Amino acid sequence: MLAPPPAGRPASPLKKLLENAPSVLLAPVPLALLQPMFTRIATHVAQARPELFNRLGPHAGKRFLIDPTDLPFVLVLTPLPDRPLLTAHRRHERPAHVAAIAGTFFNLLDMIDGSLDGDALFFSRDLQVSGDTEAVVALRNALDDFEGSALDSVVASFGPLSGPAGLALSVVRSVRGR
Amino acid sequence: MSEAQGFHQQDYQRPELVCPAGTPAALRAAVDAGADAVYCGLQNETNARNFPGLNFTVPEVEQSIAYAHARNAKLLLAVNTFPPAGKFAMWRDAIDGAAKLGVDAAIVADMGVADYAARNYPELRLHLSVQAGASSPEAIRFYCEQFGVKRVVLPRMLTVAEIAELHRQIPCEIEAFIFGNIGMMAEGRCSLSSYVTGASTNMDGVCSPAADVHYEEDAARNLTTRLGEYVIDCFSGGESAGYPTICKGRYLCGVQSDPYYAFEEPVSLNLSALLPDLMRAGVTALKIEGRQRSRAYVKSVVGAFRKAVDDIMAGREAAFASLLALTEGRRETEGAFPSKRWR
Structure with a gap:
């Protein structure tokens, strides 16, 4: 997939339901329950590809706000090589950060996963960037040097849960892509 | 392009598809998508895409050469910026590294860098970067004669007809951009x-x-x-x-x-429809811009042009997937290639 579906194209009811599903399902979930998953994602990426931090250079310790605009929370990524942090916050908390990247959950996911181009998302206004642009560019380039699918790698790290999680994600993505 | 439209397979040789890579993952994506050659740069000011988090370390270049060569692809190293006074050592080191690592060519722009490479590594193949802004037969012949340049990457300011004429007057190969960012029409001279x-x-x-x-x-x-x-x-x-x-x-x-x-509009070059004309004009290598772009871009664009070139060489109509979603401003142009009046 090269770019998100063009605005204005009517979405199928199933597709719309699936696109809204993360937001609806996650709204009542306490963030404390999700936090271990985010910690695991950060730790796994750091362990799988420690050289990614070299690409970040002086931006490795900075706080990046990742804002999936269709989810009921935001994430703060602090890519420290020894102790990377990915923490979830309610939007109203306005966590401190030096740079922010905003887009829909699936656009951000597909960009990080190497199947969507960040510049194209920016050109189409589906990706918003603010704050320290240099840090954002460094982070984008570092993440883009991940071999294969970062998402598959993270999902596989969840042990017995990886099978159902991967299946659910692939179904959602395939329906979304229609 | 069909034979009925006047193009015949024997009119042109198979061109080299030269593709960008900003990271080793992008390089592998380019090779896997069918690149004949991939160009990349080091993590410093010696190349024209010196962006944060981008480019290759020396060990990464070495590993990437092995990956490319194992799949019959070439690796070209861009050393295509101009050393300021007193900072030549960084460019010298880049050329030393290119020769030592065995890259398939170094892409140079500065005459001092070209001279250093030609004198010290006569076996190192040199390509003249678009940054050199060489567009006349006289200028290109000078680089060929003085530094043994084997290929010139043409500025995006010539028509296809001018490229064909140029081809008859120069002793080296021609590389022409076919897709990607298109900037000021005085390349290498914009400050x-x-x-x-x-x-x-x-x-x-x-x-x-x-x-x-x-x-x-x-x-x-x-x-x-x-x-x-x-x-x-x-x-x-x-x-x-x-x-x-x-x-x-x-x-x-x-x-x-x-x-x-006032200068240019946000728009990307796309010469899909002109590929047969470029190939008939004597273009040896077709270049895709975008080392600053993601591996998703590389995979899509390289794959599309690989298929198109293969179709043309096989005498088939080249069917192009739309690349509009990847273009700057979501608009594309053929720039100066059909005529000088492109705005």
Whole structure:
């Protein structure tokens, strides 16, 4: 997939339901329950590809706000090589950060996963960037040097849960892509 | 392109598809998608895409050469910026590394760098970068005669007819851009970025350094792009955006009541329809721009052009997947290639 579906194209009811599903399902979930998953994602990426931090250079310790605009929370990524942090916050908390990247959950996911181009998302206004642009560019380039699918790698790290999680994600993505 | 339209398979040789890579993962994506050659740069000012987090370490170049060569692809190293006085050592080291690692060619722009390479590593194949801005037979012949340049990457300011004429007058191969970013029509000579940021592509490898770029989007989704302290464009909500470079900015000038694109518009080059013409004009290598882009871009664009070139060589009509979603401003142009009057 090269770019998100063009605005204005009517979405199928199933597709719309699936696109809204993360937001609806996650709204009542306490963030404390999700936090271990985010910690695991950060730790796994750091362990799988420690050289990614070299690409970040002086931006490795900075706080990046990742804002999936269709989810009921935001994430703060602090890519420290020894102790990377990915923490979830309610939007109203306005966590401190030096740079922010905003887009829909699936656009951000597909960009990080190497199947969507960040510049194209920016050109189409589906990706918003603010704050320290240099840090954002460094982070984008570092993440883009991940071999294969970062998402598959993270999902596989969840042990017995990886099978159902991967299946659910692939179904959602395939329906979304229609 | 069909034979009925006047093109015959024997009219041209199979061109080399030269593709960009900003990271080792992008290089592997390019090779896997069918690149004949991949060009990349080191993590410093010696190349024209010196962006944060981008480019290759020396060990990464070494590993990438092995990956490419194992799949019959070449690796070209861009050493295509101009050393400022007193800083030549960095460019010398890059050439030393290129020769030692066994890259298939070094892409150079500066005469001093070309001279150093030619004198010290006569076996190292040299390509003349677009940054050298060599577009006349006289200029290109000079580089060939003095430094043994084997290929010239032409500035994006010549028509296909001019390229064909040039081909008959120069002793080296021609590489022409077919897709990607298209900037000022005086390549290698633009210093607009220096006036605002103190850095330019020519000497620092970066136009509009990211540290000087600031985006502000208001509640109505109007996007303001600033370079340093200057506003260089404002996009209304929903309007497609472009790169934050001065040449693509919109300005208030006396001759127009509204802000307008005084230099260039945010648009990407796409010569899909002109591929057979370029091949018949004597172009040896077709170049895709975009080392700053993602591996998703590389995979899509390289794959599309690989298929198109293969179709043409097989005498089939080249069916192109749309690449519009990947273009700057979501617009594409054939630039100066069909005629000089492209705006």
